[in-house]
Amino acid sequence: MIEVRDVRKQYAVASGKPVVAVDGLSFVVQPGEVYGLLGANGAGKTTTLKMLATLIQPDSGSILVGGVDALKDPLGARARLAYVPAEAGLPPQLSPREIVRLFGAIQGVSDPAPRAVAMLERLGAGTYLDTPCGDLSTGMKRRVVLARALIHDPQVLLLDEPTDGLDVLGRRDVLELVRAQAVAGRTIILSSHIMNEVERVVDRLGIVAKGRMAGEGTLEDILRDTGKSTLDDAFVHLAHPGLEP
Amino acid sequence: MNASRAFRGWAWLTGSMIQRLLREGMVLRSMVLPVALTVVVMVATVATVTWSRVRGVAVSPALATPEFREDIEAAGGVLMVSDTPEAVVRAGDAAFGTDGATFWADRSVMPSQALEGLIRRQIGAAWRPYETHERRAVLSKSDTSSTNAIQFIGAIFAMYGVVFGAGAVARDRDDGTLDAELSAAQPMWVTPLARWSAATLVLGLFFTMSVTMMHAVVGLEAPWSLAISGATASSTAAAVGMAVIGVGGKTQGFAGPMSAGLVIVMGLFSLGLYEPWLARSLPVASLLDPNLGVAPLIGLLLGPLYAWWFAARVARG
Numbered sequence: 001m002i003e004v005r006d007v008r009k010q011y012a013v014a015s016g017k018p019v020v021a022v023d024g025l026s027f028v029v030q031p032g033e034v035y036g037l038l039g040a041n042g043a044g045k046t047t048t049l050k051m052l053a054t055l056i057q058p059d060s061g062s063i064l065v066g067g068v069d070a071l072k073d074p075l076g077a078r079a080r081l082a083y084v085p086a087e088a089g090l091p092p093q094l095s096p097r098e099i100v101r102l103f104g105a106i107q108g109v110s111d112p113a114p115r116a117v118a119m120l121e122r123l124g125a126g127t128y129l130d131t132p133c134g135d136l137s138t139g140m141k142r143r144v145v146l147a148r149a150l151i152h153d154p155q156v157l158l159l160d161e162p163t164d165g166l167d168v169l170g171r172r173d174v175l176e177l178v179r180a181q182a183v184a185g186r187t188i189i190l191s192s193h194i195m196n197e198v199e200r201v202v203d204r205l206g207i208v209a210k211g212r213m214a215g216e217g218t219l220e221d222i223l224r225d226t227g228k229s230t231l232d233d234a235f236v237h238l239a240h241p242g243l244e245p
Numbered sequence: 246m247n248a249s250r251a252f253r254g255w256a257w258l259t260g261s262m263i264q265r266l267l268r269e270g271m272v273l274r275s276m277v278l279p280v281a282l283t284v285v286v287m288v289a290t291v292a293t294v295t296w297s298r299v300r301g302v303a304v305s306p307a308l309a310t311p312e313f314r315e316d317i318e319a320a321g322g323v324l325m326v327s328d329t330p331e332a333v334v335r336a337g338d339a340a341f342g343t344d345g346a347t348f349w350a351d352r353s354v355m356p357s358q359a360l361e362g363l364i365r366r367q368i369g370a371a372w373r374p375y376e377t378h379e380r381r382a383v384l385s386k387s388d389t390s391s392t393n394a395i396q397f398i399g400a401i402f403a404m405y406g407v408v409f410g411a412g413a414v415a416r417d418r419d420d421g422t423l424d425a426e427l428s429a430a431q432p433m434w435v436t437p438l439a440r441w442s443a444a445t446l447v448l449g450l451f452f453t454m455s456v457t458m459m460h461a462v463v464g465l466e467a468p469w470s471l472a473i474s475g476a477t478a479s480s481t482a483a484a485v486g487m488a489v490i491g492v493g494g495k496t497q498g499f500a501g502p503m504s505a506g507l508v509i510v511m512g513l514f515s516l517g518l519y520e521p522w523l524a525r526s527l528p529v530a531s532l533l534d535p536n537l538g539v540a541p542l543i544g545l546l547l548g549p550l551y552a553w554w555f556a557a558r559v560a561r562g
Contacts, residue, residue, distance in 0.1 A: 050424070053424075053428040054428070055428055055559065075430060075432065078429060078430040083424065083428035084425070089420055089421030089422040089423075090422070091265050091417075091422060093264070093265045093268040094261065098264070102257055102258070103429065105253065105257040106257050106258060106435075107429055107430055148425065152430070
């Protein structure tokens with residue numbers, strides 16, 4: 001489970017006034033649930049995910065990851081989560097087998113080599129075990145990234161723009177993989193600015209604008225509350241009311 | 246528990262970084278080529294000078310005793326017996342010539358005082374070069390120049406250290422590798438320390454191999470001191486390269502911080518040229534000091550210090 005309470009983060013900038021990236025955000029995500037964090041570029045989605053992954057320390061608020069206080073015990077929180085950045089983060093000189101085995105080893109998995117192969121095969125990357133990652137397609141890289149994230153069987157999966165750069169088929173594959181992870185009982189947060197992919201995969205979603213939660217609930221809740229017929233329109237209504245026709 | 250996990254993570258990440266570095270053809274070429282070219286040029290120079298040197302010693306028949314011939318040949322010369330030794334020297338076939346009364350030397354060729362000394366001794370000349378100790382002429386010349394060459398190759402390796410260090414952080418930060426590693430269940434200092442360790446080990450290994458090759462082929466003064474100073478200069482530079490990227494961040498790009506790192510490292514080297522006591526005390530500058538002081542130790546401490554600083558910065562957000 002993930003519990004975020006009144007989290008705030010601002011960045012100092014050289015030009016003067018600090019920039020507030022996240023401004024009192026709160027939400028809860030249950031095990032087996034896919035939670036979509038929706039927002040325009042710069043809304044605070046990546047900062048939120050990085051705070052959950054303990055890569056950035058919030059200025060105030062509290063974060064529980066799998067029952068562990070991420071601010072007091074970041075190492076304990078990291079042991080329960082996997083963070084998948086928007087960029088693939090796969091060194092082009094290494095093969096999928098080497099990368100997933102490496103992450104298994106540093107995450108404390110005993111005998112990581114066979115587990116890495118099994119994970120890659122399960123996610124459909126078995127035929128590219130020893131191909132340098134620099135030679136893989138974007139879709140295959142996403143599979144490897146997911147295998148790397150799942151190698152230590154985390155309770156929580158944090159996915160930052162997981163379908164960025166993928167074609168229609170690749171996007172569908174990744175979303176199915178994400179859904180399967182939720183069915184397996186993991187707590188998943190997925191950030192995106194692509195509305196139709198969010199509709200397909202999430203159980204609940206939060207719309208973030210200027211670092212604040214502008215709206216939260218199931219798709220039906222949000223459509224009902226805003227009186228709109230599509231998520232696109234509901235998003236604009238909640239996050240950017242000034243832009244409505 | 247945490248210590249063993251940190252050590253395990255460090256070992257795996259260091260190994261992985263070394264693997265990545267060694268799989269990049271450009272990295273390998275950049276480390277092998279400077280010393281290979283220097284050695285080839287020095288050996289070719291020595292070979293050319295040796296081959297092109299006029300080694301003939303022309304003497305009249307009365308002076309050409311078997312003992313004298315042996316001495317000349319032992320000194321690398323060729324004894325030429327002629328009734329007109331002056332003509333042989335003027336024809337360019339011999340560097341020196343004598344009929345016992347007059348000594349001729351071709352001033353256009355590289356002189357050999359060893360040969361001249363033998364001739365003067367043979368004819369009982371009033372003065373002759375005196376050999377204070379036995380030494381191979383070519384090697385004594387190259388000892389100094391090869392040491393200078395490896396010191397400058399060490400400076401090149403230090404610049405590589407900046408590039409390796411800066412690249413290892415900037416590239417992995419921009420493509421998400423760094424975030425993926427930092428979000429793993431291990432202390433945050435492990436990731437930067439592994440990068441610095443890999444750069445130190447790879448650069449140190451290749452620089453030590455360079456020193457060994459140079460010493461084997463052309464001879465060096467204090468080769469082990471040079472190897473240690475050079476390896477730690479690279480490790481210092483790698484820490485500097487990583488630190489400037491840590492400070493620079495995405496907003497300043499890559500070229501600006503890396504240039505700053507290069508200026509810092511070359512500044513350290515230049516200080517060693519300027520003041521000998523600085524060469525004894527400062528990492529990188531210590532490349533220019535034949536004696537091992539505290540500088541290499543200081544250089545090695547910079548890596549862990551950088552890793553601690555990096556982790557503290559990330560933790561602060």
